[in-house]
Amino acid sequence: MLDKKNILIGIGGGIAVYRTAELVRLLIKRGANVRCVMTKSACEFVTPLTFDALTGHETHTQLFDLTREREMGHIQLARWADAIVIAPATANLLTKLAYGIADDLLTTIMQVNETPTLISPAMNHSMWESDATKKNVETLKTKGFKFSGPASGELACGEIGPGRLNEPETIANDLVPLLNPQILDNQHWVINAGPTWERWDAVRILTNRATGTLGVHLAHTASALGASVTLIAGPGTPESASRVQRIGVESAEEMLVHCKTAALNADVFIGTAAISDFRFSKLITEKLKRGDIEQLQIELTANPDIVAHVAKMDGRPAHVIAFAAESSAHIDHAREKLDRKAVDAIFANDVSNMGKENAGGWWITPEQTEQIEPLAKEQLAQKLTRQIMELQK
Ligand SMILES: Cc1cc2nc3c(=O)[nH]c(=O)nc-3n(C[C@H](O)[C@H](O)[C@H](O)COP(=O)(O)O)c2cc1C
Known part of the structure; x- marks a missing residue:
């Protein structure tokens, strides 16, 4: 910009x-x-x-x-x-x-x-x-x-x-x-970004390779255009500008609480965070020692689907946008999620985009599917912001 x-x-x-x-x-x-x-x-x-x-x-x-x-x-x-x-x-x-x-x-x-x-x-x-x-x-x-x-x-x-x-x-x-012209003045955008950490024992976690870069660029783009932006950031998410209100979180459950509170009656919610689908059913407070253990069974519990919660809550934001990282049948899977999660649009992309400088994918709404060629994440954030502003018209 x-x-x-x-x-x-x-x-x-x-x-x-x-x-x-x-x-x-x-x-x-x-x-x-x-x-x-x-x-x-x-x-x-x-x-x-x-x-x-x-x-x-x-x-x-x-x-x-x-x-x-x-x-x-x-x-x-x-x-x-x-x-x-x-x-x-x-x-x-x-x-x-x-x-x-x-x-x-x-x-x-x-x-x-x-x-x-x-x-x-x-x-x-x-x-x-x-x-x-x-x-x-x-x-x-x-x-x-x-x-x-x-x-x-x-x-x-x-x-x-x-x-x-x-x-x-x-x-x-x-x-x-x-x-930049302040065309999003008077709007509140809420964006989640980064991975989550699910603690297992005193040192071990369940996480993924997401960096939170695109979420931060989206936060910067919207706030540069005048929106008041709340960024709910998982561990390791890059620094954000001082004009962005940032809430640091660790686990999916923590992220849910902050997303629901921040997104209440917001204009836009964008779920870019790669939230762990599962957490450990039992938290071990000490560091687990290997000892004589040769094989270990771990029980996992499903985490809440944050974007679906936000899209279905009372005081739902005017527009809810989900991200879907898929490894195959990207458009079909994303369309199924669009309906199930009751979101207004979904950006489907390939899991291989995680941690990369550039990313492309498909912008999917109930009416259209548009392919977006790979762009530097800053440019991609600007493109997606324009797509969201189109939804607002
Ligand atoms: C070693 C040294 C470091 C200085 N550092 C600063 C500084 O960080 N901030 C500041 O306001 N003045 C600092 N000064 C004082 C300014 O250099 C001085 O007020 C000067 O007149 C400023 O001129 P200018 O505003 O035209 O650039 C420093 C002076 C010296 C000798």
């Missing part, structure tokens, strides 16, 4: 500058065109050459550079950008932006800027918690600037507290909604 977007990165003079290089790489990897502007202080930490090499464009540092002012001056740079990210934003930059000071290239661009701006502060925790910074952040939020972070944890100075630059992945995720 950042594909072909023009992103201008404003880089302030903080110790976290080296992590901006990673952010630039990530944005380019996600298809964005990136250009960088560095403050004089930023150039004390990392040379512009780093960002020249990463972006393939000259990094801008000077306001009074006549050639560049003619070619790509501060006004053109501001107009070129679809969005601006300031990372790291120093305490000094926050002050200048709050008061409209324009005494270098970056702050002058910001005076011209009319595009959405994401500010990612990074500084010592005392600086972040100072009255001046608090007031500046308040002013900037009132002016419509969006913030990503800072995170809490160990800071470069060795102290602990709020002030760490957000992870590049989180900054990129927080940028996406600024660049």
